[in-house]
Amino acid sequence: MRGVVMESAGDVRVEDVADARIHKPTDAVIKLTAACICGSDLWPYRGAQPVDHQMMGHEYVGVVTEVGSDVKSVEPGDFVVGSFCLSDGTCEICTDGYPSRCVNGGFMSGAQAEYARVPLADGTLVKTPGQPDASLIPSLLAASDVLGTGWFGAVAAQAGPGKTVAVVGDGAVGLMAILAARQLGASRIIAMSRHASRQRLAREFGATDIVEERGDAGAEAIRKLTNGLGAHSVVEAVGTQESMMQAIHAARSGGSVGFVGVSHGVEIPGSELFGKEIHLFGGPAPVRLFLPDLIDRIWNHQIDPGKVFDLTLPLERAAEGYKAMDERRAIKVLLQP
Numbered sequence: 001m002r003g004v005v006m007e008s009a010g011d012v013r014v015e016d017v018a019d020a021r022i023h024k025p026t027d028a029v030i031k032l033t034a035a036c037i038c039g040s041d042l043w044p045y046r047g048a049q050p051v052d053h054q055m056m057g058h059e060y061v062g063v064v065t066e067v068g069s070d071v072k073s074v075e076p077g078d079f080v081v082g083s084f085c086l087s088d089g090t091c092e093i094c095t096d097g098y099p100s101r102c103v104n105g106g107f108m109s110g111a112q113a114e115y116a117r118v119p120l121a122d123g124t125l126v127k128t129p130g131q132p133d134a135s136l137i138p139s140l141l142a143a144s145d146v147l148g149t150g151w152f153g154a155v156a157a158q159a160g161p162g163k164t165v166a167v168v169g170d171g172a173v174g175l176m177a178i179l180a181a182r183q184l185g186a187s188r189i190i191a192m193s194r195h196a197s198r199q200r201l202a203r204e205f206g207a208t209d210i211v212e213e214r215g216d217a218g219a220e221a222i223r224k225l226t227n228g229l230g231a232h233s234v235v236e237a238v239g240t241q242e243s244m245m246q247a248i249h250a251a252r253s254g255g256s257v258g259f260v261g262v263s264h265g266v267e268i269p270g271s272e273l274f275g276k277e278i279h280l281f282g283g284p285a286p287v288r289l290f291l292p293d294l295i296d297r298i299w300n301h302q303i304d305p306g307k308v309f310d311l312t313l314p315l316e317r318a319a320e321g322y323k324a325m326d327e328r329r330a331i332k333v334l335l336q337p
Ligand SMILES: [Zn+2]
Pocket: 087, 088, 089, 090, 091, 092, 093, 094, 095, 099, 101, 102, 103, 104, 105
């Protein structure tokens, strides 16, 4: 089968790779209907994370072709969406509601390919109500990571009715957090973005205001819009020191920051933590927890997160997709196996 391999930073190839097979009785194999490139794939691509001949891809939708002997919730022929975090769904951490930190879990990989092995299938995959119409595929694929992650960011930031929500980061996850805040009933949603095309999409997803400034100037602009207080809820969807501090400074006292950008070199001074008196919660999103609800909203055409994909390429041209995302010419790239 064909699969995407990152040889080293900046070097993405599509190669013949070992066929996806059942290794453990809890595994499933799926034939991918669509795959995509994640903003987090750019960290190794840019050399900010080590990489050596690694199969790529952790967002996936497809049809089950084979299951291990212990798998009970899905069977060959089922259309499934899975979380980028693998989880058994039964350990104490999973049942506490944190499947992304499952004690037996890990991260999905190898989904930018024709087929993929999904470990812990029962606790990781969710079956759709039937075979989806082709128009639903991008949205279901988004649910696998970016939508679920943006949703978690909004929930972690306690977005809800009457709240002003600010979103730091206009990548796919930030845009999905805007959609989530809207669905959760936030009254005002401020997108922090300086790119016209992303601002337009942000407004389509529910943003009511746009702030173009960054860093301390960005936080100051948020305070100006909120009677000098700051936002009730801030979603941090980048993962850098500047974006994290921008998020913390944009939150009002008693407010909440939901951080979902993969943290790279972020350090929060204790004096800020103590002095601001805010709630901080984040990490890898427990997407599996939200999947049944998200699939339902997509299936009923209540949300259309698939609009976040602005470039579609055949799997064979994955390298072009990485380049387009790296150069910010594309927000998110869908790959067709
Ligand atoms: Zn678990």
